[in-house]
Amino acid sequence: MTSVEHSPLTRKLSAFVALSEVELAVLERLHQRRRSFVAGRDMVHQGQTARAAYILSAGWVCSYKLQADGTRQIVDFQVPGDFLGLRSVLLRTSDHSFEPIVDIEAAEVLTSDLLEAFAQTPRLATAILWAASRDEAMVVEHLVGIGRRDADARMAHFLLELGSRLALVGMGSKEGYDCPLTQYHLADALGLSAVHVNRVLRQLRESGLVTFRDGHVAFHDYGRLTDFADFDPEYLDQTGPLLA
Amino acid sequence: MTSVEHSPLTRKLSAFVALSEVELAVLERLHQRRRSFVAGRDMVHQGQTARAAYILSAGWVCSYKLQADGTRQIVDFQVPGDFLGLRSVLLRTSDHSFEPIVDIEAAEVLTSDLLEAFAQTPRLATAILWAASRDEAMVVEHLVGIGRRDADARMAHFLLELGSRLALVGMGSKEGYDCPLTQYHLADALGLSAVHVNRVLRQLRESGLVTFRDGHVAFHDYGRLTDFADFDPEYLDQTGPLLA
Missing domain, CATH: 1.10.10.10 (Winged helix-like DNA-binding domain superfamily/Winged helix DNA-binding domain)
Structure with missing residues (x-):
């Protein structure tokens, strides 16, 4: 097992599930499509059709909604180990925007990747449901x-x-x-x-x-x-x- | 396939996943432990260790948090087809209370039931994650x-x-x-x-x-x-x- 064993998401999910070798390997595959995003430029726009979620591995992101009057309500911040847009990809349309606060590293996760991972280890599905509940x-x-x-x-x-x-x-x-x-x-x-x-x-x-x-x-x-x-x-x- | 095919949860999850015969059968098993609760009496207290979640099949429930000053903030209402306390059972402690607004019917779901269902059909896990995201x-x-x-x-x-x-x-x-x-x-x-x-x-x-x-x-x-x-x-x- 390599670096993913110590990835922030792995550390976080370990608070809920004692992860087996198989589960660690499945998590590692979820981290395959690595992407970088620069600070200050929206990576997902409110109202955009969501094609992928992301696992944040380094950096900070804020998720926000723009109001009709132009003001901004920040809903939450994401820190390493958090999912970005998991809700959006499941609900198909992003109900808010994501903006990296600093340059970030993230792994792209498609709905099909999630389904495949859940098929291989249902405990991982429960752990991700735990993270969403939190x-x-x-x-x-x-x-x-x-x-x-x-x-x-x-x-x-x-x-x-x-x-x-x-x-x-x-x-x-x-x-x-x-x-x-x-x-x-x-x-x-x-x-x-x-x-x-x-x-x-x-x-x-x-x-x-x-x-x-x-x-x-x-x-x-x-x-x-x-x-x-x-x-x-x-x-x-x-x-x-x-x-x- | 029996009545569960038309249960409110099934109707709701069908908005996200075209459920197969196998998935319908797994959902049916989740409905096995049927319970009734009377109006006006908390079924789960804030701070209580959560042992089970519920699938609401008939009636309305409100979930609320009591403030230190005694005022009540209602977080949401649950209607037929909604989970009650899915978050609580995953987070082990209920962060809020549930009170039936009318007499209700619900099916009790243990964490182990969920894990078993997810093992049998990972698409159901994704559908439940969808419902939680919503x-x-x-x-x-x-x-x-x-x-x-x-x-x-x-x-x-x-x-x-x-x-x-x-x-x-x-x-x-x-x-x-x-x-x-x-x-x-x-x-x-x-x-x-x-x-x-x-x-x-x-x-x-x-x-x-x-x-x-x-x-x-x-x-x-x-x-x-x-x-x-x-x-x-x-x-x-x-x-x-x-x-x-």
Whole structure:
């Protein structure tokens, strides 16, 4: 078994399924069609017929919907190990756009590739359904967050969620993580203005909770930040394989 | 092939996969453990360890999250043919509660049942992943809706979405559908007060667009309502099987 054994998707799915040699080999084949995309140029447009999904192996992507009034609602960010457009390829039309935030590496996956992989190992189908369910749980959290959390708690919750997701693929810890997002990304994701984002980040920093500066998020007091945000990571389900 | 051929889930999945005899038989086995639940009593509590998912065959359910301040955010409603708690059983802990709105009939599905079904027919795994993706697309629409649509358009969009979902399982049309929801359900789903819901419904009725009264939604001018709500049903993906 080669590098895929340590690919971010493999690390992530291993949180749910103890993968066998056969399953690792099937996952490896899903990574065959490697593609690169440059920062800032949409790789999938809203309304476009979706022909393929992607497994993100390096870099960050944001998925967003444009409103009729021209404003942008960022639905989520994708980090290494995440699928891009799995929903779109199954629903045939992309209901949103994907834009790489930095230059990225991804593997292209066709519906037929997925079907073939599922035929070879149904446990992999369950693991991918798990990953899709986890993505949906995050969108539900964001829905509740926009409705109910104030700006400071919403930001804190968001930075903690990203940290947990990155920790799962070995790119973050309770100390912090590297993060290429700008204040404009944060604003469009959290429903705040860029000025408001700036003020909220300053407050969190001055409270000694977390600093986001120069592309790095540093948690100063993880426990207190978790309490402050009322962050319960249970919905991210990272406690170890369910399927032995 | 017996009644399951016409079960709501079968009708729904048929929108995505042209089901073979073998696949119909596997679906039938998933319906074996039939259960009934009474209206108004949670069948799954938020935070509870999830041991089973359910396929809803008759009745309506709402899924909701309770906030720390005691308010309730309804995440979605489930209608016949929908899975309940598929996400919860995969994520092991339910991130929300399920409450039957009327007395319901459902089939209990264990993770092991799903794995077995996927092993027998991987196309079914893809179809269920499709259904989960469609559920996620709806939550994304609700996220955008709460952020961006005014109360009238939000209500109109919601009633149209429900109509499309019900039409897929033979329980609604462009004329309308039976609907057991109260104004309190609508309020908690749309982030409005019950008084506000009442006013919005009156406005929509007086505009000759739609009437929701005595457990029935009647569309008076489907085309005009669709324009008014900016409702594009593409995210519900009901245009016919992708997998032949």
